[in-house]
Amino acid sequence: MPANTVRLRIKRQAGPQAPPVWEEFEIPYRPHMNVIVALRDIAENPVTRDGRPTSTIAYEANCLEEVCGACAMVINGRARQACTALVDRLEQPISLEPLHRFPMIRDLQVDRSKLFNDLRRVKAWVPIDGTYALGSGPRQSPQDQEQAYPLSRCISCGNCLEVCPQYNTRTDYVGAAVINQVRLFNLHPTGKMHRAARLDALTGPGGIQECGYAENCVKACPKDIPLTDSIAAVNRQMVGHLWGKALGR
Ligand code: SF4
Structure with a gap:
């Protein structure tokens, strides 16, 4: 009772x-x-x-x-x-x-403004302003849709940031939620237009290199988002992106 x-x-x-x-x-x-x-x-x-x-x-x-x-x-x-x-x-x-x-x-x-400002910093959206007259955009494959759906469940609660030892006032680290959104929007056929800008935003102070791999984020997420997979996936994208820039591609 x-x-x-x-x-x-x-x-x-x-x-x-x-x-x-x-x-x-x-x-x-x-x-x-x-x-x-x-x-x-x-x-x-x-x-x-x-x-x-x-x-x-x-x-x-x-x-x-x-x-x-x-x-x-x-x-x-x-x-x-x-x-x-x-x-x-x-x-x-x-x-x-x-x-x-x-x-x-x-x-x-x-005040969770830092989270929302960091989402702006990595252009966490699909750029479609002014494209209505161009007709429908490219289609996303069912395989990519399946990969994207779990990533899209983020509710920007900040729980993953609360448990992250790297997310503090001494660093400008953007945290797992924002990196996951980079993965999500880089996967989108129209969202890809900002892929290079998103990855550029994750280099330098506060970028993905500040992740310390504590892996607390993935346990704290109420939406079961595979955050450590997202960090690894964006890291792989970053290596290709930086090599491409170094080679002038
Ligand atoms: S804990 Fe999960 S749902 Fe909440 S902000 Fe982080 S990634 Fe998004």
Whole structure:
């Protein structure tokens, strides 16, 4: 029988410069609740376990079905999505912390702009602006579609970056999620137009050579994306690309 209450310990921080404090909450249990539901219940009555009124907890959430990536946080020490973290399967008190590799905004909310800027840096898209009148583009083979589909499941949650020892404030490393997107878009028959620019973007500071092969990323990914395969595949593309440049091809 589940207990009729749920206990949570939440790391609070009023802002980037404010000192972190832990607050504990105890809320009524409901069947099938996940961590987002628990946070929403606390928001309805933000009072700590010892009866002290407190401020509303800041966090991000949107789709509630592990598609948008917004609710990534550290739950009982593990980076994951709060929407698929079911209370019934978590040891209590459930500890909640923000992702540590991104700048803190407030409480459980962080600024993932670096991830989105790095996706821009490698042109993680298919360039089709202004091509409508040209008719349909080249077709992608079923074999390439099969290879691309698992790569396309990335939700930009940042969990793979949270566990990467190379992704920190001392380096500009783009991380596994971005390298995987390079592989995905270099595979696309129209996306290939930016192949050289994408690979160029992955040379130099923050590029693929900064991967330390810790292989934590692939274990942390909620979408089972073969991230280490993607890093190896893009490394192979990079060798050919750099040889081609050296030989003036
Ligand atoms: S590769 Fe996986 S863990 Fe990394 S951002 Fe994408 S979905 Fe999240």
